[in-house]
Amino acid sequence: MEFAFTSEQGMIAETVRGFFAENATSDRTRAAMAGEGIDRDLWSAFATELGLAGIGLPEDHGGAGLGMVELAIVAEAAGAQVAALPLLGHGMVGQAIARGGSDLQKAQWLPRLAAGELICTAAWEPQVSIGDGRLSGTLNFLPHGASADLLLVHAGGDAWLVELKGAGIAVQRHVTMDQTRPLATVTLDHAAATKLEDGAAAIAGALAAGWICLAAEALGGAQETLDRTVGYARERVQFGRPVGSFQAYKHRLADMMIEIEQARSAVYWAACAVDEGSDEAPLALHAAKAFCADTFQMCAGNMIQLHGGIGFTWEHDAHLFFKRARSILTLLGDGPWHREQVARMVLGAAA
């Protein structure tokens, strides 16, 4: 038992923090927001120069063979800069194939995912019908769905991969509040699909990766809103004092830190529990997703309030965090849904 980063994990954290702080700049992110919500150059550098697109994928298929803890480290650092990257779908689809794919399916897809060649997305609670191995239905709210090459759908207890450039597929891009992760609607009309070998394992792997990715992004984002607001609190002078010397102000910052420290425990508890196959993993995942999303929402809202008027402008980055926090709250199950899952574990189903 040692609930701290190993030296290798510490080095990965340092590397990715530096990479995103240097490259996922506000200007670049805003350029991506005006387009498809993906900084393609950043994605390419992330995958090829750092070789991190395959961090949680098996080594014999081009990945780094590391686990959810390392995936969380990457997502935390990306979230801290609100990087416009398709990490969520990538993590979910990668884990679905790694855990539920046949050897052939792994060999077919994983090297391309590890190389960052594919943009992936995944559907949450889809309504689709299956006939002759083809899927039909309307899939809503797909993150980076309009850019995606590969879609993961779970239907009828199975997990399916759909190549989105194929026939019988219509994609509608939406103007989305969080422009770093625009949503799309995909309509399938007898679209060709590949069934993964072990559907249950694929879905479990995808959801674990998705919840950890979102929780870790939220953690990184929340910590960054705190750090940036602390910087402002030291410099901004009113009434002849730095505003950060007023208790009404500093206590809100302290409240942010209190929540963030718990969010940090939540993310790495969940990631460790999944990696170690612990019985606590399901509870930890729901706890992490619910708690970290709430924390980020609170912190991003405080960032705006504590910056005053400038925090409400388009020019300032506060709204990037605030909008990302909103999207994390709703993606892959909202807070009440996750807490109800915890309540079922503790209390059983309601009568």
Added chain:
Amino acid sequence: MKLGFSPADEAFRAECADWLQDQMAVPFADIRGIANLCDAIPRRKEWEQQLAAHRWSCIGWPEEWGGRGATLAQQVIFAEEYARAGAPNRINHIGVELAGPTILAFGTQAQKAKYLPGIAGGTQIWCQGFSEPNAGSDLANVRTRARRDGEEWVVNGQKVWTSLAHYSDMIFVIARSEEGSKGPKGLSFLLLDVDQPGIEVRPIRQMNGEAEFNETFLTDARCPADAMLGAAGEGWKVAMGLLAFERGVSTLGQQMQFRNELDAVIAAARANGQANDPVIRQRIAGAEIGLRLMRYGALRMLSNTDLAKIDGAALTYKIQWATWRRDLGELAMDVLGQAGEIAAGDHYAWAPLPNMYLFSRSDTIYGGTNQIQRNLIAERGLGLPREPRGDL
């Protein structure tokens, strides 16, 4: 990063679980599950001595002083198994968790030899004399005075909120030993026998009807010249070192008590049907999540071996648990409904959950109020400017 325990640790778990469960099954069954710090004190002193006889009283201490030099993982395991067995709250936790580690860190060899065996052996119960009527949140404003008289220190003043002083054998106090000094300078850290004519202990009745806290009056109280930890005038440093131990492994035992309290709330909600109410379900889930995060926050804090650096998990821990428990008290009463507001007998004495509801209002005050905690977090954790100090 690793959460699982090694096979050697699991063997250790089996060893201490067996012993604790045997003890609670027969010899000490009468004090099983006691959570407060008022009841069955003589029997609980015997329990402390039984723990000591089998070297379980202070397992984190070095072996030469009665401990086992236990690893962090072993201390975590012992705290878990202690609670699982239903063993009673430790009446000497101030001795074992605060006084002992402070003496180990700051004491001379002679002081260690004089004080540690009584703590490790469960024969000397300790209490803490820090707060005063005018030195609560502003702890450095201590007015209790210590003056040298030959081979003794003579202490005069008043301490307050000294929990457990009514059955303690020893008290540690901070007192002003340099006349005219102010704030943290000129304070000394002294160790006194409670049983002496110069010390009078008066219980304070709390809002829940119980009396765990006391006022302690020192009127020409005496201790030998060598009953001082650290140098004269450097007591603040020792006191701050002691407060760091407050965030140590003892937190894990406390969490097991919280576990039992949350389980009692869950059982009550199941029994009266509130477990079907969607709002109550959300709140119970929130409490469950909060408790788990407390555990992993403590493990992060304890896994940080760089003691020079107080990390964020340690700095935020007090306000986190205090607020969690206060909220649990409110949840407990909402689950119980009006039945929770009726005492079982003819006395103003409460069942565990209503009692916890009342008592938990002290959690956000003692050991540094939530407001003081936020100041500490903002100033030490975030490096924000200090609050300007007044002159009154």
